[in-house]
Amino acid sequence: MKKNDSSLYQSLIVGDFAGEGDLIQLITDDEEDEQSRLEDYAEDIPILSVRNTVLFPGVVIPITVGRQRSIKLVKKAHKGDKMIGVCAQTNPNNDDPGWDDIYHVGTIAKIIKMIVLPDGNTTIIIQGKKRFKIRETITEDPYFQAKVDYLDETFPEGNKQITALEESLKEAAAKILQLNPEIPREAQVALDNIDNTAFLTHFLSSNINAPVEAKQKLLEINDGLDRATLLLEFMMKDIQMLELKSEIHKKVHTDIDQQQRDYFLRQQMKVLQTELGEEGPEKEVEELRLKGRKKKWPEEVGKHFEKELDKILRVNPSAAEYPIALNYAELMVDLPWNEFTKDNFDLKRAKEILDKDHHGLEKVKDRIIEYLAVLKLKNDLKGPILCLYGPPGVGKTSLGKSVAKALGRKYIRMSLGGMHDEAEIRGHRKTYVGAMPGKVIQNMKKVQTSNPVYVLDEIDKLSADFRGDPSSAFLEVLDPEQNNAFVDNYLEVEYDLSKVLFIATANSLESIQPALRDRMEVIEVTGYTMEEKVEIAKKHLIPKQRKEHGLKAKDINFDKAAIVKIIEGYTRESGVRNLERQVGTVIRNVAKSIAMEEDYQKKITAEMVRKTLGGELFDKEIYQDNSVAGVVTGLAWTSVGGEILFVESSLSKGKGKLTLSGQLGDVMKESAMTAMSYLRSKADQLNIDNRVFDQYDLHVHVPAGAVPKDGPSAGITMLTALASLYTQRKVKAKLAMTGEITLRGKVMPVGGIKEKILAAKRAGIKDIILCKRNQKDIEEIHERYVKGVNFHFVDNVNEVLDLALLNQKVDNPVKFTFEENHKSVHT
Numbered sequence: 001m002k003k004n005d006s007s008l009y010q011s012l013i014v015g016d017f018a019g020e021g022d023l024i025q026l027i028t029d030d031e032e033d034e035q036s037r038l039e040d041y042a043e044d045i046p047i048l049s050v051r052n053t054v055l056f057p058g059v060v061i062p063i064t065v066g067r068q069r070s071i072k073l074v075k076k077a078h079k080g081d082k083m084i085g086v087c088a089q090t091n092p093n094n095d096d097p098g099w100d101d102i103y104h105v106g107t108i109a110k111i112i113k114m115i116v117l118p119d120g121n122t123t124i125i126i127q128g129k130k131r132f133k134i135r136e137t138i139t140e141d142p143y144f145q146a147k148v149d150y151l152d153e154t155f156p157e158g159n160k161q162i163t164a165l166e167e168s169l170k171e172a173a174a175k176i177l178q179l180n181p182e183i184p185r186e187a188q189v190a191l192d193n194i195d196n197t198a199f200l201t202h203f204l205s206s207n208i209n210a211p212v213e214a215k216q217k218l219l220e221i222n223d224g225l226d227r228a229t230l231l232l233e234f235m236m237k238d239i240q241m242l243e244l245k246s247e248i249h250k251k252v253h254t255d256i257d258q259q260q261r262d263y264f265l266r267q268q269m270k271v272l273q274t275e276l277g278e279e280g281p282e283k284e285v286e287e288l289r290l291k292g293r294k295k296k297w298p299e300e301v302g303k304h305f306e307k308e309l310d311k312i313l314r315v316n317p318s319a320a321e322y323p324i325a326l327n328y329a330e331l332m333v334d335l336p337w338n339e340f341t342k343d344n345f346d347l348k349r350a351k352e353i354l355d356k357d358h359h360g361l362e363k364v365k366d367r368i369i370e371y372l373a374v375l376k377l378k379n380d381l382k383g384p385i386l387c388l389y390g391p392p393g394v395g396k397t398s399l400g401k402s403v404a405k406a407l408g409r410k411y412i413r414m415s416l417g418g419m420h421d422e423a424e425i426r427g428h429r430k431t432y433v434g435a436m437p438g439k440v441i442q443n444m445k446k447v448q449t450s451n452p453v454y455v456l457d458e459i460d461k462l463s464a465d466f467r468g469d470p471s472s473a474f475l476e477v478l479d480p481e482q483n484n485a486f487v488d489n490y491l492e493v494e495y496d497l498s499k500v501l502f503i504a505t506a507n508s509l510e511s512i513q514p515a516l517r518d519r520m521e522v523i524e525v526t527g528y529t530m531e532e533k534v535e536i537a538k539k540h541l542i543p544k545q546r547k548e549h550g551l552k553a554k555d556i557n558f559d560k561a562a563i564v565k566i567i568e569g570y571t572r573e574s575g576v577r578n579l580e581r582q583v584g585t586v587i588r589n590v591a592k593s594i595a596m597e598e599d600y601q602k603k604i605t606a607e608m609v610r611k612t613l614g615g616e617l618f619d620k621e622i623y624q625d626n627s628v629a630g631v632v633t634g635l636a637w638t639s640v641g642g643e644i645l646f647v648e649s650s651l652s653k654g655k656g657k658l659t660l661s662g663q664l665g666d667v668m669k670e671s672a673m674t675a676m677s678y679l680r681s682k683a684d685q686l687n688i689d690n691r692v693f694d695q696y697d698l699h700v701h702v703p704a705g706a707v708p709k710d711g712p713s714a715g716i717t718m719l720t721a722l723a724s725l726y727t728q729r730k731v732k733a734k735l736a737m738t739g740e741i742t743l744r745g746k747v748m749p750v751g752g753i754k755e756k757i758l759a760a761k762r763a764g765i766k767d768i769i770l771c772k773r774n775q776k777d778i779e780e781i782h783e784r785y786v787k788g789v790n791f792h793f794v795d796n797v798n799e800v801l802d803l804a805l806l807n808q809k810v811d812n813p814v815k816f817t818f819e820e821n822h823k824s825v826h827t
């Protein structure tokens, strides 16, 4: 026997079969009359086994009858009293159930209508009357027949609890109707018309969405209150399920709606864009594809690019990924891939250009020309990268530019000062918000050729921190073995940097990461002498500044003394950057006069320089006289070049206390103490009264007091100063010295010789004392720089003192007075 799923809907179908209004009428049959007739069937009632449904008293349901046994039963009953017992099958799939396969509690029902459909199927409409329990089985053949006992139902009408339950059941039913759109609205009307609580529970039990076992359980409960409670429980579960379903449904629905909306809007946008003649993603992608075809990139890069374009087409233009994908593809086509400028290997011309742009720097230029010669012959740059090293403003960066000019290559410069984030060099992965390629790739995009001269400025200023070590990223950039496959995190594909001519610049070699320094060929660019600076100013800086200020050669002309004045009074540097700036200031002043049509003097003199630039910023680093004992000129190295410094010392009555001032570092303090100890040990040799060490306080000072100083190189200067002080002997005029001392009186070599020599020369020094082992440094310096200076190379301090101290007392020597030592006598 087949029956559609049980639901409120099915009950209403009954209404259709029975005609409108029948439902109500059937439900309100005269109970009393029925009861008396029912007893007649209790001793032999045909039992119809039904699948998937449980019939409740009062409820009307349609049942399609298919099995032969059932058809026989139905036809027979229909002809007779129309009364049948209805029991649910325990297993709905059992086509030939026996007594054990049906529930033994069922409902006696009346066949209201029997319809034989044209396809031969028979549908009956039955109404449940009263529950029964099979007392005794009679036969299974030709259909089930049994003796039954009717089950009475206890239902306390009017009880408060039952009224509340009834309300709850109705509310739950209304909620189910509301949540389940498949149930016709009319069901609510049917529900509203039920005013009998017992029938309400039967009606709802029959129609709730629950398995047969659950419904059978409800049927078997005799206590109406218990049944109503269990029913409410089932209904609440159903509501929860329905609510969940509806939520899921709503969500799925909104998702689909959103997609449809987007699709619709996109279509509209396309139409509008076409009408406005604007580009849509297709057009943009097509343009990129065309550009991509012209690129000489490796095959895998081409494939990767095509994939990226496909990705753009798949992405919604209003999605955040769209501009990211587009920018990426644009970067790929904007980058140069194997696009080279032709090198000009006319080395004579290259030399001319270097000479024209830079005065001096012969050794550096020669080295650069050698480098270019190898490049010409081998046409392969697998050699070390050049690193120009030297003080600021000596033309390292501009030399790089000249190399580009000489070779006919494009020039790009990247300043590495203060860069501490590896991502600045290598870029961020595309997945980061606002990701960009690193500076190396950005600059390649800017320069538009694959073989530029790429100046890496201030490679010594790269600093490592928690964001990674940028030096290690540069290892890859600068390593000729690796840089043909440089990987930028943003670009993802390998990029060939092997044809780029990298030139690094640095102020100090110490702070360059050792592995990085190893990959570079270091060329030292030293500072300039006064004469060279004057030449550079005349030939390069003045014409350059003049041009920048819009003046002609006839408008202004510098006196040599004026240039010297600027160099000495207003700059203190190894290079010429400040000189250029000060020259610029003087020229600007003239430009102002010309523009305001004032009278002005074309020839710039030292006097005019003073007027324009104001009082001198720096005292001339000049040797000071030797009339005072205890003052000696030393030489120091700073990051802006060499300097002369003075070690001053004085004695005052006291108890042999040593005071050091002038912001001296530990090493320098130790030098002073070493010098002191050495002198004490050699006091007799130098005719120093030993008592002076105990009865006089010594003060050593190194001006300028505000500038911190450190290093061992002032050792011999200190010793000489103290020797002069204690002996009150004059120090040789125009003498300077630099060297470390040991306690045994040995003189050790020191660094920064070239800068120191230049500083000494600037200061008018004629004699310089150096350690013997520093002789080789002097030999490397061009003769021109050392002309007019006598070098004295020494091994030990005796030689220093012999050279430095004259056998002549200073003009007003201090006369030491001593108190007698009171020795205590013990007996």
Ligand SMILES: Nc1ncnc2c1ncn2[C@@H]1O[C@H](COP(=O)(O)OP(=O)(O)OP(=O)(O)O)[C@@H](O)[C@H]1O
Binding pocket: 357, 358, 359, 360, 361, 390, 391, 392, 393, 394, 395, 396, 397, 398, 399, 457, 458, 505, 506, 507, 536, 540, 541, 575, 576, 577, 580
């Ligand atoms: N020998 C020279 N001949 C002509 N001009 C020079 C010479 N040396 C330096 N200059 C000029 O001095 C200025 C400063 O030079 P540049 O910027 O190249 O210095 P740098 O050594 O790279 O300094 P930094 O270490 O601070 O980067 C430039 O205008 C440059 O043209």
